[in-house]
Amino acid sequence: MSLGTRYNGQGDGPPGSAAGVIAVADRIRQAMETVIEGKPEVVRIALTVLLAEGHLLIEDIPGVGKTMLAKALGRAVDCSVQRIQFTPDLLPSDITGVSVYHQERHEFEFNPGPVFANIVLGDEINRASPKTQAALLECMAEMQVSVDGETRPLERPFMVVATQNPGDMEGTYPLPEAQRDRFMARISVGYPTAQAELDMIDSHSASSPLDELAAVAAAADVRSMVDHVRTIHVAPGMRRYAVDLVTATRTSRALRLGASPRATLHLVRAARAYAALEGREYVVPDDVQTLAVPVLAHRLLPSAEAQMERHTPERVVSDIVARLPIPAPH
Template structure:
């Protein structure tokens, strides 16, 4: 079902033009002018945006991780800041610092790049864990505490971070607490042959980002987020979400299962996913579609699973295939 589908059934429809589907479709089309041939990747990015979550894009260099993050920021007319994570980056370079003005005899706070609607963290795992931890409070509580004062962040607030695989040179492992704050992790992957041919035509002369104009505002996104909050989750579907997450905690293939935060993220993402499908209610298929991107990056495989080269993505897929789907009632 496309993002542009509308349901006119009474009580189950979404607003007409100017509503969630219309605005989301504009954002999707704008991003896809830059990221070609990856509709599901763009859909997950939109889902995380509407669910007020944060997105981790992990892949090898050169496949368009930063392009995806930048195009999402360009498509929405809101404040966007980019942080290039490097080994010498300090926490104050992210959150901001207070500077003393001797002539006035007072401190003035200079906000860091985290004070924006969309924060693009490029190659986040090239900075030390100490610097990475500067994002913990703002990602979870939408606030920043500096020099004993807490400053709120403006909605919408989304961190879109890219990282190279951890086995590449010059990278630090992302701490478990940091990974758990990302609602979803996606990989862009290699393009198809046709998409790569099209890329030669569209990207070789100039960057398509130069022609990407905003198609939505921060107020539009806030309205979409409020609508997502109204999407209904039936008791049986809620129980199914708890069972999915709980199964990762008892799996012998994992030494660390998903946290309760993962359950909340899964349900919030499912609400947004359903809204993008034109529904005012969540179905089990939504949870199944999101289980791997929402859960897999939080899990740690057991030594036996590592020896068998079983990935957390495979374990989550096995859990989804094994658990019975709840009845409609």
């Protein structure tokens, strides 16, 4: 069932209304699924992060469509999009920009880097050095860039969609904890189903579906949708549920690093966006449970015992969700 048909039949409305959020999100989803076939939940999480004003990390093996997903999101929204190909020789100034001195005018002029865009596609982010990766820290956390002693704000919406290969592959640098913590969610595209792969052979044989993908929403629409998401109600019990879930990661014996307070904020913001996409004006436990793994797992570090027993952070979060009492409705 499409996002647009989940609403109670009141028709399309302005992007800042409940019906408008679903209508615009449905158009973006349909446009993206012409490129990313057979992965509706992956597309839904990407939309959730966009409306929650977060950043998305796509981690998977080469060739499964990580960059294609990021490009599809960028093309579906009529806004400024910049791509950064991360390489070992990339410098921080290649991302943030640099001031150039003009002898004729006897003054410096700032040339903005690719981070000054609404959607920034960071391809293979873990192939750059940690110093270059750190150039995104301020941008992602504070929506601003400080260069040569001057702070420049970034325009809304601002979203970093980064792809990375698994850390055990050659030529990669592990993302530091501070960098991972700034990504609201991490997803994996995974292998397509056999039927989706057959359909992909037909759709990709003559030309790339990206070439035919046109923008179906404007940046102003996304800003209005984000403003509506901020009004979604989170009951006190739901807030406590999110806090208890994150706190449980800090006391788990299977983890040597639990989730941060930023993770709690990201979980609640993502749950608001997910509820809006479902046509609700309030958050329910299913929203938090669905988002717990993509929002929390990439921030966690397993203990030595858990690594020996091959307990992944994803499994630890799923176990916590399974045993944590669900709050009573209010």
